[in-house]
Amino acid sequence: MPNDVTKKSKKPRLSRKERARREFVRSIALAAGVVGVAGMGYYPVVKGEKIRLRPPGALDEAEFLASCIKCGQCVQVCPVEAIKLADIFDGFGIGAPYIDARPQACDFSCDGLQCVLACPTGSLSHDLNYSHETRMGFARLSRPGKCLAVQGKGFKGLARGPDFDGTLRYDDIDRWNPLPVAEHEYDLELCDLCMRQCPIEIRRSQCDAGKPPSGDTNQCPPKKAIELVSIDAENGVVKMRPEVLEGCVGCGVCEMICPVDPAAIVIDARAEAPV
Amino acid sequence: MNYIKESLLQLFGAEPKKPAKEDIRPAAQEIHFYKKANPVSPEFIAELHAAGHGNKWRNRRWLTLLFVNLLFVLSYQLDIQLLEGALTASRFAGFHMADLNSALQVMLAFKEVVLNLIIGTTTVLIMWILLGGRAFCSWVCPYHLLAEWAEAIHLWLVNKKIIENKTFHRGLRTVLYVIFALLAIVTGYTVFETISPTGILSRALIYGPSFALIWVGVLLLFEIFVSRRAWCRYVCPIGITYGIVGTVSPLRVTYTPNDCAHEGDCRKVCLVPHVLDMTIKGRARDVRVAAGADCTRCGLCVDLCPTDSLRFEFKMPGGK
Numbered sequence: 001m002p003n004d005v006t007k008k009s010k011k012p013r014l015s016r017k018e019r020a021r022r023e024f025v026r027s028i029a030l031a032a033g034v035v036g037v038a039g040m041g042y043y044p045v046v047k048g049e050k051i052r053l054r055p056p057g058a059l060d061e062a063e064f065l066a067s068c069i070k071c072g073q074c075v076q077v078c079p080v081e082a083i084k085l086a087d088i089f090d091g092f093g094i095g096a097p098y099i100d101a102r103p104q105a106c107d108f109s110c111d112g113l114q115c116v117l118a119c120p121t122g123s124l125s126h127d128l129n130y131s132h133e134t135r136m137g138f139a140r141l142s143r144p145g146k147c148l149a150v151q152g153k154g155f156k157g158l159a160r161g162p163d164f165d166g167t168l169r170y171d172d173i174d175r176w177n178p179l180p181v182a183e184h185e186y187d188l189e190l191c192d193l194c195m196r197q198c199p200i201e202i203r204r205s206q207c208d209a210g211k212p213p214s215g216d217t218n219q220c221p222p223k224k225a226i227e228l229v230s231i232d233a234e235n236g237v238v239k240m241r242p243e244v245l246e247g248c249v250g251c252g253v254c255e256m257i258c259p260v261d262p263a264a265i266v267i268d269a270r271a272e273a274p275v
Numbered sequence: 276m277n278y279i280k281e282s283l284l285q286l287f288g289a290e291p292k293k294p295a296k297e298d299i300r301p302a303a304q305e306i307h308f309y310k311k312a313n314p315v316s317p318e319f320i321a322e323l324h325a326a327g328h329g330n331k332w333r334n335r336r337w338l339t340l341l342f343v344n345l346l347f348v349l350s351y352q353l354d355i356q357l358l359e360g361a362l363t364a365s366r367f368a369g370f371h372m373a374d375l376n377s378a379l380q381v382m383l384a385f386k387e388v389v390l391n392l393i394i395g396t397t398t399v400l401i402m403w404i405l406l407g408g409r410a411f412c413s414w415v416c417p418y419h420l421l422a423e424w425a426e427a428i429h430l431w432l433v434n435k436k437i438i439e440n441k442t443f444h445r446g447l448r449t450v451l452y453v454i455f456a457l458l459a460i461v462t463g464y465t466v467f468e469t470i471s472p473t474g475i476l477s478r479a480l481i482y483g484p485s486f487a488l489i490w491v492g493v494l495l496l497f498e499i500f501v502s503r504r505a506w507c508r509y510v511c512p513i514g515i516t517y518g519i520v521g522t523v524s525p526l527r528v529t530y531t532p533n534d535c536a537h538e539g540d541c542r543k544v545c546l547v548p549h550v551l552d553m554t555i556k557g558r559a560r561d562v563r564v565a566a567g568a569d570c571t572r573c574g575l576c577v578d579l580c581p582t583d584s585l586r587f588e589f590k591m592p593g594g595k
C-alpha cells in the first residue's frame with residue numbers, strides 16, 4: 001500500500017524545524033499563487049472592454065456579478081436558448097449569463113420572463129413582470145449606409161441564410177414554439193425586418209388590434225420601440241431609416257434579423273435611451 | 276461540545292493532540308492497558324489483510340456522485356426538469372437549493388439576500404446536517420472524483436520514487452477562507468467562484484465544455500506531480516463551510532478501539548488523516564470515538580478496516 005510518508009532519500013535528512021520552515025514558505029507561496037490566479041479575474045471586470053448584453057431584468061453590472069450565483073437556471077428555461085454562460089475570460093464574470101444577440105436574441109417568446117422567474121438570487125430583478133419593462137440595452141443604427149431600407153432596397157429570401165441556427169417566435173404561425181429563422185422566407189418591397197420582427201412592436205400591433213398577448217392588457221407596451229422614417233423619395237424610390245425610440249428594450253431581435261452582414265443595427269448593451 | 280471544539284480546531288488546521296491520561300475514560304484506558312500488554316504481531320496484521328477488502332462504500336459513493344451529476348446533466352439535456360441549475364444553485368422538483376459556500380460568497384459580495392436564496396440555503400443546510408457536512412465533498416463534488424483518480428497516479432509515482440509528495444500547512448485553507456471572504460466583501464465580487472473547480476466542472480458538465488477546464492487540469496497536474504490532494508486539503512473553502520456544518524451532524528464515521536490492530540492503513544488512504552488520530556494506539560479517549568468534522572464520510576477507511584473498528588453511524592450528537 002503506497003503512502004504519504006516521505007521515503008528516505010540520499011539527501012541528508014532535514015531537521016524537523018527546517019522541514020516545518022520549508023513547509024511554511026511553500027504554504028505562503030501556494031496561498032499567493034491561489035489568490036493571485038483568482039485576482040486575475042479582476043482584470044476583465046475592471047477593464048470592461050466588452051460590455052455584455054445581460055438577460056432581462058439584470059441589475060447594474062457590478063451588482064449583477066455580485067449577486068449572480070452562476071447556476072445557469074436562466075439558461076435552462078429560455079425557450080429560444082438565447083442565454084449563454086461566460087467562460088473564464090470574463091474573470092469574476094465567469095458562469096454569469098449573457099446574450100449574444102446576433103446569433104440568437106431574446107425575443108420574449110416566453111412572455112412571462114422565465115429567466116427572471118428562474119433566477120434564485122434576484123440578479124435578474126423580480127421587480128419586472130413584462131417584457132416592455134426591461135432595459136437590456138438600446139438599439140442603434142450603427143451602419144446606416146448599409147441598411148437596406150436607407151438604400152431604398154427590398155429584401156427577398158432568408159434573412160440570415162439557410163445555415164442560420166437562430167429561432168424566433170412567428171406569432172401568426174405558432175405562438176408557442178419558436179421557429180427557425182432559416183425556415184422563414186421574406187419577400188419585402190422595402191426591408192423593414194428590424195421593425196417587423198421587433199417583439200415590442202408586434203405586441204403593440206396585437207394590442208391595437210384588440211388582441212393583447214395572453215389576453216392581458218398589461219402586456220401592452222406603452223411606448224413605441226422602433227419606426228421607419230421616410231428620408232427621401234427621389235425617382236420614385238422610397239427610402240426609409242429605422243429610428244429607435246424610447247420603448248426599445250434592447251432585446252436584440254433587430255440585430256439578429258438584420259440581413260446585412262455585419263448587421264446595420266446593433267444593440268449597445270446597458271445603454272439608456274438617448275435624451 | 277468538546278467534539279465541536281476539537282473538530283473546528285482540526286478543521287482550521289490544528290494538529291490533533293495526544294490526550295492526557297486523565298482525559299481518557301477508564302473503559303478506554305483498560306483497552307489501551309490490555310493492548311500494551313498483548314501487542315499484535317506483524318504476522319497477525321498480515322493475516323488480517325490477506326483476504327483484501329471490498330469497496331462497498333467507495334462504489335456506492337462513486338455511483339451516487341455520478342448519479343447526482345448526471346441528474347443535473349440529463350435534467351437539462353433531456354429537459355426532464357427534475358434537477359435544474361448547477362451545483363452552485365438549483366431547483367429539485369421545483370424546490371430551491373443553494374450550495375452553502377456559493378450562497379455565502381454571494382451574500383458577502385452582494386450584501387442583500389432574497390427570499391429564494393434563504394429558502395435554498397436553509398434547505399441545503401438541513402440536508403447536509405443530516406447527511407454529514409463534508410459528505411458533500413466526497414459524495415457529490417465532481418472535482419473530488421477526478422482528484423481521487425489523480426491521487427492514484429500520484430501515489431503510484433511516489434511509490435516508484437519518481438516524485439516526492441510536498442505537504443503544506445493545513446492552516447492555509449483557513450487563511451484562504453478568510454481571504455476569499457474578505458475579497459468578496461471588499462470587492463463586491465464572488466472572487467472564489469472564478470477558480471472553483473466544483474462550479475467550473477458542474478457547469479461544464481451541464482452546459483458544455485469551457486476553457487475554464489484548463490484551470491481544473493492545472494490543479495489535477497499539481498496534485499499528481501507535486502502535492503497529494505492539495506486542493507481539497509489545503510485550499511478549498513467549500514470544505515471548511517461544509518466541515519462546519521458537519522460538526523453538528525449525526526452522521527459520522529466512528530471508531531471502536533477494541534479489535535483495532537492499529538496498523539494505520541486507514542490513515543494512509545484518508546484525505547484528512549488527522550480525523551483518524553484516535554486510531555493510533557493509546558489515543559482513543561473512549562470506547563467509541565467519532566471522527567472529526569473534517570471527515571468527508573468517504574468510507575475508504577470503513578471499506579479498508581479488517582476488524583470493523585471503523586463504521587458509519589447515525590447518532591444524535593451527545594447521544595450514546
